[in-house]
Amino acid sequence: MGENHQLLIGTVPQGALRADDFVAYVAPTAPPDDGEVLLETLAVTIGAGQRAGLQGSASYAGAASSGVVMGGTGVGRVVESRSPAFAPGDMVMGPTGWQSRPTVAADQLIAVDGDLDPALLLGPLGINGLTAYFGLHDIGHPGPGDTVVVSAAAGSVGHMVGQMGRLAGAKVVGVAGSEAKCDLLCGRLGFDAAVNYRADDFRDRFKAATPERIDVYFDNTGGDILGSALFRMAVGGRIVCCGAVSQYDTSTPGPGPRGIPGLLVNNRVTMQGFLVFDFEERYAEARAQISSWLRQGELDPLTTEYEGLEAAPGAFVDLLAGATVGTTVVRLDP
């Protein structure tokens, strides 16, 4: 029997998340039953959407409760297997949660290429990349010459949406929370423009950055940025509702944006919510395309890395505070 270092939800947060809402716990490893495998976790990713899962009330992820291991997707190596699907040494991805030696049902894991960096598997080839891919293409339908705007543009999904929009021939505008992030988007990632939503003259800058209005708005934030985008949509424009990070880290979400439904009617705009899980049958197609872009250097993945499981709560707080870029990855000590 070994030790399984875990981080539990200590307190379901009422206001902004704090690192001490989580508590460390050391459990004995659980020997796998039939159909289960014991893993050694190599890395976990944290997404802003997980904050919605801590609301206490229901989100698509279900309600949170204290005293359970914090959930999350990770990459691990199989230590012991009681499933014919996996052998010791295999690298897998799935719901490891925040723990060093989890026991997981084999049917919740997928085999991944053991030669790839877990950060790639958790970022562009994981849920973040798939979310960007299906949301942009299947909900947003960008065409050459269209203007694509994405919020939380330096975030785990946003930075890939922008690059995929560029690959689709669109003009790409990012909305992000600092001048440094805007510089990163336009400099390193090839966005056509980026606007800092914390600037006093955000609305004027946003308008100037979208002179031909917006054909596709990929919304990761909801709130005021969604409100601003609504006023800039082109006739027939599409709003891809992916997330609402502006509403997650609070127990008192704001009212909805003004102009709904009036602006949707006047400009014949479509708003459509989606969950990436509905596209599961096409993950292989998307991963093949994303792998190809990565190999050819056409998609540049951003990652913010932390070392050690104990860094995960702080990483989550950083993420919600907008202090990270790209995919947030916590690598576990070997």
Added chain:
Amino acid sequence: MGENHQLLIGTVPQGALRADDFVAYVAPTAPPDDGEVLLETLAVTIGAGQRAGLQGSASYAGAASSGVVMGGTGVGRVVESRSPAFAPGDMVMGPTGWQSRPTVAADQLIAVDGDLDPALLLGPLGINGLTAYFGLHDIGHPGPGDTVVVSAAAGSVGHMVGQMGRLAGAKVVGVAGSEAKCDLLCGRLGFDAAVNYRADDFRDRFKAATPERIDVYFDNTGGDILGSALFRMAVGGRIVCCGAVSQYDTSTPGPGPRGIPGLLVNNRVTMQGFLVFDFEERYAEARAQISSWLRQGELDPLTTEYEGLEAAPGAFVDLLAGATVGTTVVRLDP
């Protein structure tokens, strides 16, 4: 030269519309130029959406200004024509505005069957019927067994949406502003259920009327009713954004509904705004279908009628106060 009795916009209303926001004026008739016809107006219809056109700020109908003839669609008979398209005695429909003897460009008029009652031409065969038809079918896509909910359900568009939903095999639930309207919907028009949004326990009643949640919500109101519907949408549901009558008769529209975009994401809901004018190429198809339903008694059109042009301002106030049902028609004195 004859007299053209007109009603002008006297004051662009700041709060709720009042009948004395309009002023009567008698102009000489304007002799038609090339391509124009002089009409005798038989009837005009008033729609709640016209209130949005009086906001001063832009809507899809453009901004209003005082001193001009109040706009609106009417049916008239040609008195004098300088267009090869029409001869004296022809019956036509188009933008007559609130005036007894307008001069109108022939290319803005369509020929209509002179044997039909103007109330049918302005209601089910006019913009109201076309709006219900395209919005329900082309945006809402109701299927057999679906639950279709419509707000302002006793209104000019709503009462037809519900009946067309029933013809498509859906279960139909109306939301209206009085018990009498609800009785009318379930009794005369065959709705499966109707809920009075002014009832104290509206949310409970609404929930009870939609036990299988909502597949198609046809929204004529925006505001609180849209907010309630958002919480009852089925996974994959469609919200048809047709109008926002709750927001028209005020200069201080409320905030948008809570739960946008979160509820759209969780339930993968699509909200789509539309304007009937985008479907102009298919008006003939729709009118043929609607005519067939009318002949077979499958579509029962409701009308609230007023006599005399001078009744139009009061009719408009009644309409916005929810005191009318179906299509509001003002018949002019011969």
